[in-house]
Amino acid sequence: MTRATELSATTITKTRDPDRIADRARNVIVEQVGLLYSQATSGLIVTLLCSILVVAVLWDVAARELLFGWFSFIAFITLGRYLLVRKYRRATAVVEDINRWRALFVLGAAAVGVAWGLAGTVFFSEGSVFHQVFLAFLLGGIVAGAAPYLASVISAYIAFSFPTLLPFAVLLIAKGGNVYPFMGIMVLVFASAMAATGKAMHVTITRSLQLRFETLESIDQISNAKIDVERTNAELQAEIEEHKQAHIALHREKELAQVRLESIGDGVITTHLDGTVEYLNPVAEQLTGWLDADTRGQPLSNVLKLIDETTRQALPDPVRFCLNEGGSVRLPGHTLLIHRNEDRECSIEVTAGPIRDRDLQDVGTMLVLHDVTEMRGVARKMSYQASHDALTGLINRHEFELRLTEALESARNDDRQHAMCYLDLDQFKIVNDMCGHVAGDELLRQLAAQLQIGVRETDSLGRLGGDEFGVLLQGCPMDKAKAIAEGLRQIVRDFRFAWQERVFEVGVSIGLVPITSESGSLTEVLSAADSACYVAKGHGRDRIHVYQPDDTILAGRHGERQWVSRIGEALEENRFVLYQQKAMPLSDKAERRAYSEILIRMLDKNSEPISTAAFLPAAHRYNLMPTIDRWVLRAFCAFMRGVQGSSQTDIGLYAINLSGQSLSDERFLDFVVDQLRQNSIAPENICFEISETAAIANLTRAMRFISVLKDMGCLFALDDFGSGLSSFAYLKNLQVDFLKIDGSFIKDTANEPVDYAMVEIINQIGHVMNILTIAESVEQKSVLVKLKKLGVDYAQGFEITKPTPLNEYIEAVPKKRLSN
Structure with missing residues (x-):
């Protein structure tokens, strides 16, 4: 057997691996069911809204007992489906029970379809063409609108659409006359067309999912194919009599690799050892803005402009990085790719690996560009929400405590000096009690913006809860910290809050704590700042109190036990x-x-x-x-x-x-x-x-x-x-x-x-x-x-x-x- 024949046999064996095919099919089913449940909430809301519309339109023509009964029925089904969706999202063993989850969803879809089918038959008004047309368009619109939502599992779409339309069609045909049977046949034709459309969508979704799961496998096969091609070329020098057969096998493998490169969802760039571009697949063309033909022989740095998302500095050459490491590498940090026209950017993950010949000698590199723009945008938003207060936009207590912990470590390890201010608004409850929480929230928003003006760029201002704020003064001696705290006090003192023809004044009590190498734990520093703030309040409010170790008793009396007494x-x-x-x-x-x-x-x-x-x-x-x-x-x-x-x-x-x-x-x-x-x-x-x-x-x-x-x-x-x-x-x-x-x-x-x-x-x-x-x-x-x-x-x-x-x-x- 020649080397080319061995390569072809290996490729076929990998492709037809029964376990791999079974796993891929199961993964596709899991993704299809996941799509159903991920879009279920919007479907439930649309169901409720449409049912309310039916009740409103048919209020004067249908029996209200039937309307109430039907609406209660569909609301009960919707509640059950909502609970099913919530249980699915909390389930930990989804994959093992995927067939059960699919069956339950299909059952729920069928139940809703039955409910809509009942609406089309029970509420059919023979004396009102408007209401007949309304029911026909509503049921048709619901079935058409459900196609993108339910087509990922075709049985769910069929279970929903047929019970929705068939009773209505049968009713029209049974009515007889010149018009109704024709309308019923048209409804049946529409149902068949929508079934075909749903099937086509299902096939498209299934194929898309299959391609996604084949991507990683394809990349691996591409790398192996490249190695085998180089090895085959070397063997051709010694196997003259097999030259023709080896040449055919090599051509076949190249074509296969080309097709796979062009079909995968990630960008792929191959280069020579000197870093010049050899090939770009279509996705890489879209990401970079370059055509494959225009890049041949060009330095990679001209085609692939990569910068760090945070520092905006150029990143090292991934080809050199890969060859120096001697294996596959991933560029660290968050990477941005600048488009050729420099009019847009996208976030990507860059993986580079060497391409080797039969003697395991490096002959080039392959770069895989995975577009993570959307995913990283969601991650940034979630990260921001996790670390910031939704009302004021300031950092929240959790993030503030993290930064305070870092400041404590730098004070102990590097002998740096910091300070912390604990701010508690005075008279804030008056605004809440007199004008309500909406006014109180607006006051906090406006005041947070004013406080930002009074701190330095290196400082951290956060909302610790309610009407309490914290300021971490990085690298700040106490004299400077007192001046900043006094500035913040004056900002609050000068602030005027207008609400519904009323103007309010608020003050602030500030507890100031030095952070040095001798400071205690996070809890102790926060407690000291809180105690100092209570001392400030106890001495008349609208003032600053600098914490001293012997303040503990006084702060305790005015703080934790104050309200008890x-x-x-x-x-x-x-x-x-x-x-x-x-x-x-x-x-x-x-x-x-x-x-x-x-x-x-x-x-x-x-x-x-x-x-x-x-x-x-x-x-x-x-x-x-x-x-x-x-x-x-x-x-x-x-x-x-x-x-x-x-x-x-x-x-x-x-x-x-x-x-x-x-x-x-x-x-x-x-x-x-x-x-x-x-x-x-x-x-x-x-x-x-x-x-x-x-x-x-x-x-x-x-x-x-x-x-x-x-x-x-x-x-x-x-x-x-x-x-x-x-x-x-x-x-x-x-x-x-x-x-x-x-x-x-x-x-x-x-x-x-x-x-x-x-x-x-x-x-x-x-x-x-x-x-x-x-x-x-x-x-x-x-x-x-x-x-x-x-x-x-x-x-x-x-x-x-x-x-x-x-x-x-x-x-x-x-x-x-x-x-x-």
Whole structure:
């Protein structure tokens, strides 16, 4: 057997390797199913939108019971498909169960197709040509629109399209007459055409995936083919009698290599040992802007202009790099390729490997150019989002701590000196309380931009959380650090925030900590900065305090334990007051009963109210919430006892918040029962709000707590619903009367389709379970309009009403009724 025959046999064996073919086929199936699930979310949203359109158009011509039933059916299927998609994305053993995942998706597609097929038959209106045409175009449009989405698995597309169109076509043919049968036949023709189109798309997608999986294998075969060609050329000198056969084999291998080079998805360039270009495949032509014929014999540096993405400096010659290393190499860092016209750039990964002859001598190199522009753009965006605060654009706490750690290491290892400023805004809560969180967020954005002006390019300004900022001053002695800190304080002091014809001033308390070789750990430095900031606040706010080692006791007194003692004093001196915030009824069911949430405010020594955001975190941290919850319930029951004894008998429903700590207290349930009985409180006027996270964390006790008090007549609301990962799974275990939809979904309902869909789903599920829904954090009129459209029962937030003292609200109730 000649060398050429051996080469051909080896190539055929590799191509027909049964295991490799089976693996490639399985990989194609996995990718096809992955395409289905990756595009499923948009398909689900389109399904819901189209079903809403059907209900709206057919509202006056179809039986509403049928419309509601059909819409509930398709919504139920869509929810099931959504849960399937979410389970798939979290699954870890997708490949092993790929056939099951494919079958489940096909089943879901078939179910949706059946639902649309029902719509075409059940809602067919014989008396309205418009509605008949609407159904025909809607069903045809849905089937046509689903082709790109479902064609990756043709069985899914067939399972969806045929149940959608066939019932409608059969109905038209069965109607008889001159027009309907023709229309039915046209629908069947359309269905067949779409099936053929879907099949063609499926074949295209499958072939594209097969080519992708063949790329790496092809590159390897190309390299081997090149070696074999060179070896064959050397053997030709000694095998004169086999010259003709060897020449034919060599030509065949060259043609095969050429076809593969031109068909793979990466750019390929081959060069001679001196670095001159030998060949460019079509992809390399597109990336570089050069034609293959124009590059023959040109230096590689003229054709392939590579620079570092970060430094913009030219990168070393990949040919020299490869030959010096003696094997395949990949250029380090992030590489940019400059187009020939210098009008665009693309991010690439460059792999270079030597081409060797039969004697393993280097005869050239092969460069593979993999375009990663899109992937690197996504990576940059994800990296930015992971290290920056979404609201202000500053670095976030995690990134700030990383840079602070590096500064600590340089201080210890290189004896460098740095400093850190811890900034806590003064009077920020006033803006939040008076104008709402939208105004507070805008203030933070504007102030962050101002603070950027006051730091150097080498410094790091970050948002550490809430209204707290951090500044890392690199290579900065304390005198300079004090000057920068004073500049930042003055910037905040001079800043004026305008909102709705109001102008606000804020100040800032700054804790300044030196970072030297003797500084402690990251936690110790942050704690020292926080302590120094608390000292600044304790000394009158709007000032700077430089941390000293002997500040620990003072900072501790004014920091971690400050609110503990203040809360204790307020409890002893009865300096807590009850507020209420009313929820606006939006539905007929809600109109039957007013709903108000009981809130708490702490008064300072001057009887000025303190926002809960100031002291409740400390109360949670130091396990003071059961004491506060008892005070609230005791005070409210005493107040209600006096109200129920007056002429104001119909006072509505009042919701009292309970913490997770109180739910964990075994004695708290008995305390609640005793208070209600001792004060003769009508249980039907009381609703207890329990946060979703607290209920799930104490599920068993929460279920018993709810069961006992509901038997007495009390009502329950599940607060912040949707914020947890298992909201729907636990909902059926909790016998609640109200769902308070988490404000994170409500704020952007008017602008974000995903938030709108989540609110819609939560509201529908609540109503299916006979639970009234309440939207929190309603701060815009546009959001209120959307909530009314969705059928949410109550709305609560600054757009509706601000919290007011409870006694003032009760006194105004009769007047409100008269005005109504």
